[in-house]
Amino acid sequence: METITTLLSQQHHDCDKLFAQAEESVATTQWECASVDFDRFRAAMEQHFIREEQILFPQVENHMGHTEGPTAVMRMEHQQMRQIFTEMAACIAHLDQEQYLGLAETLLILMQQHNAKEEQILYPMSDNLLNHQLPSLLEQLHQLGNNKA
């Protein structure tokens, strides 16, 4: 059965693959591929963030009655990652391999510990809290993806 946990965790794994591909292209100085790969990675991440920020988190916050707490931390980490994306894009524009790889290492750990917190705490909790409206929520999460694609 599809749940918030399975759907959004799968997106993390898809993004991981795109991350690795972009990093590989930079490491082998195939800058044209790198640019394409990085854009795909960034777009996939952005889409995932938007699904959370615009659909999932508001529902969770609604339920908890406030916007502080876990979703605020997740939003903040999204911002941190976006900041690194911007810097990585600049590296690709300037063909700066060393800086890119260093940023990629940093992003990877940030992203993975963020994902772990979501997959192990936030998503299961959301599945629980939002149990009654799960089908419509999943529908919305799917739709947002399709519109953008």
Add this chain to the structure above:
Amino acid sequence: MNITQLTLEQTPPLSVPFRFFLTAPLFGILAALLLLGSGPTIFSSRWSLEVITLTHLLTLGFISMVIFGAFLQFLPVLVGSPVPYPRLVSTLLHLLLTIGSLSLTSGFMMTQVVLIEMALVLLGLSFIGFMSIIGYSLIRTKSNAATVTAMRLAWLALAITVVLGLILGTGFGYGYNLSSLAKLTNLHLGWGLLGWVGLLIIGVAYQVVPMFQITPPYPAMVKRWLTPLIFLTLLTWSGFYWLFNLNNFSWILFGLMDLIGIEFSLFALVTLQLQSWRLRKLPDVTLDYWRIGMIGLLLSFILGLAGLIWSDLSDTPIYQLQLGILFIAGFILPVIQGMLYKIVPFLIWLHWQNQQLNILTPVRLVKIPHMKQIIPDRWARYQLWVYFISLILLIIVALYPSKLIYGVSMSFMLAFALLTYNLYRSLWLYWSVSQQLIAKSMMENPIS
């Protein structure tokens, strides 16, 4: 799982884990000095005071030290409950563990009962404190994830290890002959190395191996069964070992020990296989350290099997010592060093980030360095090589004791000195960038 507590405050101050991480390599240097001072005779018997001192410089001063720091840092993230009064708690635990380890080891070296008695109190307090904090979180969390299960089992193993250690230490204080306590000692070291540290590494691997290199996850069967199985096997072995006369049951004991070996080898093989399927193919010091560790683990098992087949080998007085050396220096130490090279730069980076968020306007005024600038790959790799060479030399010396021991101790000293350099340099960088961040914020908001 109290979700509302999952807040920014969950990241404890940098000094909380770092005091442990920065003390650990110094104990490594002490261990190397001890090797240097003892010379070729050190590995002639398991029961020498030098060996027991050396073991505890590493197991308490290095291994437990790093684990304490890592737990205080990551437990909140893992189970969603922050450690209370983090500064106070970490200061106390750190002092107790550091002074306790020093007085235990110097007590052994100088056969000073007073020092050992003092150590028992200090170490007892530090482990009881640590275990209460960890235990509380592990009980409270409702998660049954494989990592949490592994940690719960490791916790039990640590309790057994510490109780036995305290009993042994007391016996030692009353002047018992060391080898007369051999049965208890073997239980103590079995639960310490295989239970506490071994189970913990497996539990951590479930989380970090897929994360760092982007590999498939560990198979669900392995995650579910492996650590409980190891724990049960160890428990059964202990029961037989303690209750029955050795000679009648030696085949069962050997069989059970080999089963534990097989279980750990399974872990090593699965890990190596997952790593070979990794999507991230770039050279990585942590990855190489882990692969060394897994091979070291497999070699210890092979040596264990060889001892079973050729009793000439296992009857020598240094056979058990050789096993211990392979397991500690070939498996545990590489894995821990590999972890430090990921944890330390990341935490520094994270604290800069948080600092910047707290004190600066949204415009980025100070460009904060990325992880590979905090500990440059080149330096991490030098250190890895020196450690690797030391390990090879150590294995040679453990098999054929000789004057080469002086070379081994020098190269270990260099390896731990380089580790110290890499870690302290990163701290220095942390301070200097932090100062810049603060200075900029003063310029921005002179009033605050």
